[in-house]
Amino acid sequence: MRQSWLDLLFAHWPVPAARLRSLVPSSVTIQEHDGTSWVGVVPFRMEGVTPRPLPSVPGVSAFAELNLRLYVEVAGKPGVWFVSLDAASRFAVWAARRFFHLPYFHAAMEARSDGARVHYRSERRAAGPRVAFRGSYGATAEVAASRPGTLEHFLTERYCLYTQDRVGAILR
Numbered sequence: 654m655r656q657s658w659l660d661l662l663f664a665h666w667p668v669p670a671a672r673l674r675s676l677v678p679s680s681v682t683i684q685e686h687d688g689t690s691w692v693g694v695v696p697f698r699m700e701g702v703t704p705r706p707l708p709s710v711p712g713v714s715a716f717a718e719l720n721l722r723l724y725v726e727v728a729g730k731p732g733v734w735f736v737s738l739d740a741a742s743r744f745a746v747w748a749a750r751r752f753f754h755l756p757y758f759h760a761a762m763e764a765r766s767d768g769a770r771v772h773y774r775s776e777r778r779a780a781g782p783r784v785a786f787r788g789s790y791g792a793t794a795e796v797a798a799s800r801p802g803t804l805e806h807f808l809t810e811r812y813c814l815y816t817q818d819r820v821g822a823i824l825r
Contacts, residue, residue, distance in 0.1 A: 655705050660764060660771040661697040662790045665808060668692045673723055677734050678817055682726045686807040692736075693722045693808065696773045696786060698764045702745065716742035717762035719775045719786055724808065725815060727823055732813030739775055739784070754818045758784070 670683040670690040677683060683690045700715040709715070721736040739760035740746050746757040762775045770791035777784035799805035813825050 654702070656702045657700045659698045659700060660766060660773075661695060662771070662773070662788065663808060664694045664788075665691045676723060676736050677725060678821070678823060680727065680823055681734060681815060684724045684726050684731060684807075686724075686804055691724055691804075691808060693720075693724070694786065695720045695722060696764065696771075696775065696788065699745075713742065713744050716740055716745060717764040717773070717775065718745075719760065719762070719773075724811065727813075727815050727825065730813055730825070731811055732815050732825065733811050734815050737784070739777055754816045754824060755814075756816075760784075 667689040668691065670685060673683055673690055673692070696717070696719045698715070698717050701709045702714045702716070703709050717740070719739045721738075723734045723736060725732055725734040735755060738749070738755055738757045739762070740749075740757055741760060741762035743759050746759045749755045749757040758777050758779045760775045760777045762773075764771060764773045766772075770789050772789050774787045775785060799809055816824050818824055
């Protein structure tokens with residue numbers, strides 16, 4: 654797959670791993686940094702979402718997304734476990750659920766930039782409890798590389814995602 658992520662916010666809260674344990678299978682380890690685990694809320698926009706080498710499809714290949722994530726490890730490899738993912742594209746929700754076993758939900762979403770700040774809103778359209786996010790955010794510093802051992806490195810330098818298929822197998 655090809656895709657670009659734009660206007661990201663990485664918002665995080667420390668939460669004890671014991672409180673998160675029920676959100677992941679027992680074979681998945683919830684990782685900690687300096688004695689605590691972290692929950693991330695990540696709103697962003699995606700563009701150019703399409704299988705390589707196909708061209709982007711207008712109305713399908715660009716949409717807003719919001720994910721709720723945990724930082725985990727499976728068989729010694731760090732990665733991300735998505736508790737939920739909301740997307741403005743019905744097609745993306747269907748495809749991610751069907752082919753990648755990811756917990757996607759359709760949501761009414763808007764992400765717009767005024768140049769300095771991103772204004773973001775999301776409200777899930779699925780039945781059940783109301784799930785919504787609204788925020789405004791912008792850069793507070795220059796771009797810098799994260800250093801190994803720092804919280805920033807722990808939260809951002811992850812190149813695997815884990816999920817569970819219909820029969821319970823953990824997929825990377």
